[in-house]
Amino acid sequence: MKKIGTLVFFCLMLFMLPSLSHASAGLHLYLNGVSLSPSAEAQMIKSTTMIPIRVVVEELGFQVDWNKKTRTVTIHNDKKTIELVVSQKWATVNGKKVNLDVAPIIKSDTTLVPLRFVGETMGLVVDWENETKSVYLFTSDFGSEVTQPKPPVTQPDPDQGGSTGTGKDEGNNSSNNGNAGNDSKVDLSEIQTMSFEDNRLIIGVSKGDLKPTQQRLTGPNRIVVDIPNSKFSDTFSKTQNFASSGQAEFIVQDHPVVEKIRYSQYSDNPATVRVVIDMKQSQNFSVYTTKDPNTVVVDLNGSSPDPGKDNGTGTLPPHSGKYIVVIDAGHGAKDPGAISLNKRNEKDFNLAQALKVAEVFKNDPDVEVILTRTDDTFLELKERVAFAKQHQANLFVSIHANSINKSSISGTETYYSRDDESKAFAQVMHNNLVKGTELPDRGVRKQSLHVTRETNMPACLLEVGYLTNQTDESALYQEDFQYRVAQSIKDGIKQYLGLKS
């Protein structure tokens, strides 16, 4: 570990040398040691290096889409998709919401995005040299001759996406003063011990009040726990055999459910330690923290000690090991919903559309779709909510068609009610849905609607199009339109869950 660190550091030093010659100018960007074109102007905003999206495309080679209407930047390669919204201090990475230190901004017609966040998320190693005001970017395969990373122990795993950078920890620790965008030196909690006993993974930490997040993933079954504001203590690091991928692990011998436990510094900014428990089968678990001694506990014994508590994002795909998504066809039976221009009922569109979503998800390995109604029956709003809760749904999507007494209004809208994960979920769903409907994008809206407010999982309501508009109406009742929309809903759900579509 130490050795690799020294090598990487030496390696970095080599590339820093030429930059000293033009230390007087502004910010410099280097990719794998090669200076990027002078037009690649970076700017410092609140000690975070921001780069124009043009540079992301032209110099870093990622694909970028810019939606002028929603002011959303989508950056992607074959593995990762980042969505950033101008002036929003959060982004989504493969549909998962993450917080940003600095929001993307528009400055003299140029959209600037945070370099470190984008770079590291897309698998680059980002290093900041304060003296020369230079940012060094390295692709993960660069320098492989020096450090000779072993192929990953397991298959390429979405949970380890953040630590693809070769010897990233060491590189940063050796120049820990003034990393761009990491200047707000929070007092990190140190991971001191890690042990597994009595079906509990107990992680000893130096400080309490941690807010770990959890996910249960399938194929293979694993539990992923992220501990924010934390790093491994030096003592702990020395006793561990970290692979060059930045990951260490221990095998749990002869356990009926647990195979092994892996951990890595998943992200440096914000500092996050990720712990993955590889499971032999799906298993209920709970995550909690204790004080004196300060620990984070992943408990596989039975159910959560506080079953009423909502465990947050993406928790527990239950017994089947699949994510449960409830699709709710709005209205039904005595409640026809809106009446279209040609006197067709909204409830019939909603049902046909919901059934097609179920159809495109048939035999899906990761997601199980459950419908609130499969025929022309009526459910009260609270019955729809109770249905989703009873099935312990991970996501809730209600399908509707819109109506207003002004026939010129046309387009697709997506609604959410809660400012929790629902907001990001609605955004992801909407971005996909408008591609499916090919109708005007009328945006994501917040409104206090019963089914999206009273559910306790990420929830949104889709108003696919306006039945009171000629164009929308004729599209909505067509089979091929409904299949296209069903596919876009599926794409949105898979994107939000971080699954391959």
Next chain:
Amino acid sequence: MKKTILVLSTLLLTIAIAAGCGQKSADPQPGDQTEVVQPAEQTLKIQSFYTDDQILNLVPKDTEIKFSDAKAKYLAALKTLQQTDDEKLIALWDKSEFLSATLKDDGALTVDVKIPEDAHLGASGEDLALQSLLKTSFQFDEVKTVDILVDGKSVDSLMGHVELEHPFSRN
């Protein structure tokens, strides 16, 4: 603001006094009221609520209502929600019918509406329609609660997206 309230309450007081004399002996049921005294027609400036063509926000607009009986004030106010001459605005209740709006002594206003199927709106339309009804009703200080019935029945939702409270309280 203070001034507006003062003016408004003075106005209301005047109306109440004006209307009051004819009503002491009258049957409290509004429907079968035999008007002994014909009170003078009142004109009142109120705010009515509509939405913009993005169906995003409630937009208040000054309107004027005329009524002879103070008890008819609420129905008159709600009926302003059925149309607007402002082309930039959308009236959310244009295809619906307000059957009655009755205020009890304790400040409980009961509004009975008829919503034909072709008046059903989408999610934001329904929410804004409901809010426009409530805001228009609660601008009268004497209204403490609003209970909305559909064809005389207490239902869960007007149009299937937003739940009704029975009654809604001023918050």
